[in-house]
Amino acid sequence: MDYRRKKRALSHYRKANKKRFLLASSVTMMAFSTGMYTTQVAKADQTETTTQVQQQTVETTQATTEEKTKLTLNTENSSQKTAAENEGQTENDTTVTTTATENMQLQDTEESKVTDTTQTVEAKAEPTETETNKQENVTTQLTDKAQTTVEADKQETQQTTQPTASNEVTAMQETATKNTFTVQTAAFTQNVANNVAVSLAATLTPDHFNIGDSNYTRADAVDLASYQSWLTQADFNKLKQLGVKTAIVKITQGTGYVNPAASKQIEYARKAGLNVAVYHYATFDNTSAGHAEGQHAANTMQNFGLSKDTLIFADMEDESTYSVNAQANLNRFWSALSANGFTNHAVYTGGSYLYRDAVIATVGRDRTWIAQYPYTPARGGHYEQQWRNAGYGAWQFASTAYIPGRESMGSLDVSHDFTGLLTTPVKNQEAGNFDEITLNGNGINIRGWHAADLSASRGHAYVIVYDKSAGKELGRVAYTPTYRQDVANSYAKNIYNAANSGFNVNFSLAGIDISGHELQFIARYSDAANGEGNHTDMWSKGYVLLKNEVGNFDEVKVVGDQLHVSGWHATDRDLNGVTSSLQIIDNQTGRVLRTVNYSAVARPDVVKNGYASYKNAANSGFDVYIPLNGLDISNIKVVAKYGSIAALSSRDYHFDHEANYFDDISIRNGNQLHVSGWHAADRATTRPHTFLIVFDKTAGRELARVSYTALDRNDVANSFAGGIYQAGKSGFDTVISLGNADITEHELQVVARYSDVTNGEGNRTDAWSRPIVVAKRDTGFFDEVRLVNDKLHVRGWHASDRVSANTVANIEVIDTKTGRVLRSVTYTPDLRPDVAKNGYASYKNATTSGFDVYIPVAGLDISNITLVANYTTNSCTTKITSNNRNFERNDGYLDKFYIDGNNVAHVSGWHATDKATTKPYAFIIIYDQTARKELGRAKYTPVSRPDVLHSYAGGTYNAGNSGFSDVKLNLGKNILKGHSLQVITRYTDDLKGDGTYTDIWFPAVRV
Structure with a gap:
């Protein structure tokens, strides 16, 4: 994970070289005795070989000679195991058997194939410069190809408060001493064997590769410490471009050290769009130290401004943490973090860590990041598949990966994500509510919701009843969380299981006396089937539940668009100032769909039938109509409540009925389809939009759809379907245009639909008509x-x-x-x-x-x-x-107009107009244009004008009977010389010549 891994890798190489030295010696012996010398070398992720390499759990080695036996060699990691498998078996009858210490085995067969079983030398703190130089010298002595140059950040070294590790060379020598091999051999030159061993060791080093190389396991994350302070913003941007999703930054070690490069590394990662996780290098060996280190890590995370849901790894690899109480120590570390709000925990460790299973148990394998380096971590290869199958969350597979073009700056540790542990930000938020706690017969109904991010890994849900007065648990009920749309839409929507967080459970009180006792209820998610193990809890407030409620729901029935609920509810509670109400409850979600308050009605029968001891028995009745529009009533119950102190639940009711009939489906006027009938459905409560859809069964397509407003159908309300929602208003009678669709001889069906969206799609309830066959169009x-x-x-x-x-x-x-x-x-x-x-x-x-x-x-x-x-x-x-026809002609002619000596006007001519169909009264009006006033009017009866009938105006209504001849108007003294007069002919619907009229104004004549 940081410099210690460099040391560990070198330790691996050294051990491998010692073993190869022994192997080479044995091979040389066999070569001398047979006159042959062969060497086979293979890299990781190769196929099976003829030599099976096994690890035995013993602390000493011995050499024995048996006829045609096998060569057995323990390797540091599975890459070395594969290489060993490819070493050839000699023809010599001598076999050298070597065994080394085995610290730990995986719990399943698949994992055992890839477990790193040899102890490794791991740094307890950031290395000093002197130690780094010594390490490099040892590396050079082992093999040129295994060289690793590590530059420690001087500033980080100065800030380290934990004791440094023992001299690395000494540690490695001690490890070598533990694995001393005893070899029985005859006349044999040791120097020759040494040369062969060094040659073999030089051929086996981990591949150096560029991040993004498709031949190698995909790099989903890099982890960083102070010695990678050389990384720039451009480097992080490049990592993002190469497919890396997460940067895991070391923040702390022990109780005092803080990575001096952490702040900048976190900033660069965020700006590049990478997820940010962090790790703490653990050194604690008791619970007190665990708590202190957890507090140090929490304080540092707060100082860095990291969010409470930031993923933090406990790096469990240092031998200083070895303890039979490793699990308890780590849990104290976690509890210190949790107390500060940092609850997103995971573990980093290696296969050789002595108490690996104990520390993994604190979070589970799926939240464990395991380390093991093959020589060639091939994409999709053997080791990648084995670690995935073993159930781990992620795998750190190499420390020799480079950013293309930046190889000279140094290598990076890379990891592969199996489950989203490294790449998916996980939040540990929690919210919930106990919506209602009610006595129901001889039990308690507990309804509410509980959303928690930790439910993702703690999949067993319980509601626990706790008697606070007696200080004991009364029992627990397992449940499957149900859908809660209101929670999914609320402030808690970002919590893992918000949408499916509901509970509605019944707890039996059989044999339990809770009179006067205060109860509390716990909603729990646990990783154990019995509700114990690791768990997260939500506690209710205290409740004191008294004598059981009694009552009955006499009728729960749909009437029109309402639910009629009648019955009685008797209680011994004090109802002074308490509101009486009825609630409709959705049984699937436990959600209250509607609440209506009511005034109690007299029920003398309740008193007479044995319930006189209840305080409100005489006035315990209810008779209420509850509107149902917008409610899903397919699975409900009704609860009669007195405030929050008493409740009585009905049985479950399923209102999901439907009925329909198509009275007429017929073609009219070519492509006009007449449809009439009715469609009643309880689902219409939440599907208010009504449609008629014409479906061409022959062509397999929809032809048309129209919305309609439901019509009154009292006959349906009084029929067998009368108990269905809005049965009395379920009718339709409409004509649907089918446009230009060719439906000749096609089979059509009509669909009557209720939908919850305005276009007729969405959730819907359909009724299909019988098919009709369309004849040819008229x-x-x-x-x-x-x-x-x-x-x-x-x-x-x-x-x-x-x-x-x-x-x-x-x-x-x-x-x-x-x-x-x-x-x-x-x-x-x-x-x-x-x-x-x-x-x-x-x-x-x-x-x-x-x-x-x-x-x-x-x-x-x-x-x-x-x-x-x-x-x-x-x-x-x-x-x-036909096409539209417009008859609006209006024609006329003034044949003669003069005024005689008695100031009488004489007017002759004709006026034909189509408007005369609705304007039967004809008038002549004389208008003084100069004075702008009417001088007089005369009503006349049109006379025959056959000449007009046969003229251009002959197609006008009344053309043959449009004449007026010598119509006289006595103007008296109204005439003034020099004034201009106009003749107006008018057809009107008014006897006096006003109303609605159609006029012709003829040219003015000067008097």
Whole structure:
């Protein structure tokens, strides 16, 4: 993890070289005796070899000779194990067996394949410069290829308050002494064996590689100490670019040392977008020291401004921490951190650490970062897979990785993340609430929520009932957390299990007397199936629960859009000033859906039936209607409450009923689909948006959808479906345009839908109609639509496959603006042989499809109309529709205008207008343009004007009857010489000539 790992690596190499020395000696002996000398060298992650290398747990070595035996050699780590496996077996009958001390074995078979089982020499503190130089000398003596140059930060060395390690050379010599090999041999030159051993050792060194090289295990994290103070912001940016996600920075060691480069390393990592975790190098060997070091680490984290959810590793590798109480010591370290709010804990250790399993037990394997260096950590290779399968959170696999282009500055330790331990920031937040504690029969119902980040690794959820008065646990109930949307949307939303944090459990009080006792409730997450082990708890306030409530829910029933709840609730509590209420509870989430207050009603029957001893028995009744809109009532119960002191729960109710019927589905006017019927569903409480959807079953696609407003259906309310939500307002009756879709002979279905979103998608409840088969579309043409005097002449043809002997044919005049039918006339179809000849012979009535009718339009506003030709057969209507027609002509002419000697005006001419259909009164008005006033008006009855009928104005309503001849107006003394007079002709709907009118103003004449 820091400089100590450099030492450990050198220790590994030295031990390996000593073993290779022995191996070389043995090989030389065999070579001399047979006249042969062979050497095979292999690197890590290679295939099986013919020699099986095993480790034996003994402290001494012995050499024995047996016929055709194996060569067995203990290696420092699994990389050396693989190399040893590839060394050839000689043909000599002599086998040298070497054994070394085995400190620890993994708990499963897979892990045993990769365990680092040999003791390593590890630094207790940051090394001094003198120790560094000595280390380098020892390294040079071992092998050139195993050289490692480490420059210790002088400032960090000066700040180190812990005692330094013993002289590294001495430590390594001691380790070598422990592994002394006894070799029995004959005449043999030791110098030759030494040369062979050194040659073999020089070939086996860990690979040096660049971070990001795809041939090697992916580097997810780097860990840093003071001797990597050379790293710049650009280096961190480069690490991010190379795929590194996290920087793990050493912050402290022992009880006084603080990494002087930590602040800058944390700053650079954050700016580069890397996650930041930290580690503390542990030296404690008792609980007091553990607590002191935890407090030192916590203080430093606070000084660095690190958040409370920062991941911190305890670096457990120093021999000074060896203790049979290692687990308890580390737990005291954790408790000191937790007391300061730092609860995101994990462990770093190696396979050879003497009390490895004990320290891992404090957090679990999935939160353990294990160290072991193969010679070649190949991507996806043997060791990567073995450590993953062993269940560890992460693996530190090399200390010889470099930033491309910065190799001269030094190497970095790199690690691979298996579970997200290194790369996913983990928070240890916790929140919750006990929403309600109620007596329910002979038990207690406990409802609320408990969200905790630690539940991710503590998956057993319990609610524990604790008798505070008696000082003992009454029992516990395991539960599976349920969905709580309100929590997911609240301030607690960022906690690991916020959305699934609900509990609603029942605790039996059978055989337990809690009268007058104060109870507390504990919501717990534990890593043990029985609720013990490592756990995180949330405690409720104290509750004193008295005599059980009694009562009954006489009726819980949907009536219209409300829930009718009637019954009684008797209690012995003092209800003075207490609010009575009914609550609807969602059984799945335990959430209160709706609360309504009520005033108690008299229930003399309760008194008579054995409950007179209850204080409120005589007035314990309730009879309430609760609105259901917006509530999911598919799985509910009702709770009658007196404030927060008493509650009575009903049984569970499941309102999830649905019924429907399609009264009519028929094609009208080509691609118009008429749909009527009803659809009632309890799910409509939370799905208020109603839709009708037309589905083309033949083409497999939706053709159209329309929203609708539900209609009253009292017949449904009084039917078998009357108990369904809003059954009395479940109707629909609408016409749906299918546009230009070709549905001829297609099979259609209609879907009546309730949805919780405005476009009809989302959560929905559907009712599908029976299929209907669509016949060919009606077709036809309006050859002429023309006014002929006071009638509308309509001529054309209408072909259909839906006609029969009882079909009624009619033409309708429709007001285009309002859609209102202005007039309808029936007709008998005429012969139209031309229709059959011109491509429509396949229609049933092609040769008798004609119509030629005159429709009186007096009294109709025909300024903007549409003509519709209908065939109606057994209440099913098909139609063709004309284009919009506008009849708004207004023409006239003044044939004669003069004033006689008696000041009487004489006016003759004609005025024809389509507006006369709704304006039957005709007037002549004389207007003094000079004085800007009317001089007089006269009502007249239009007279025949056949000349107009046959003129350009002949297509205007009333053209043949539009004349006025010598209409006289006595102007009296109103005339003034020199004034200009105008004649106005007017049609109006008012007998006096006002109201709504249509005028023609003729040119002015000077008097």
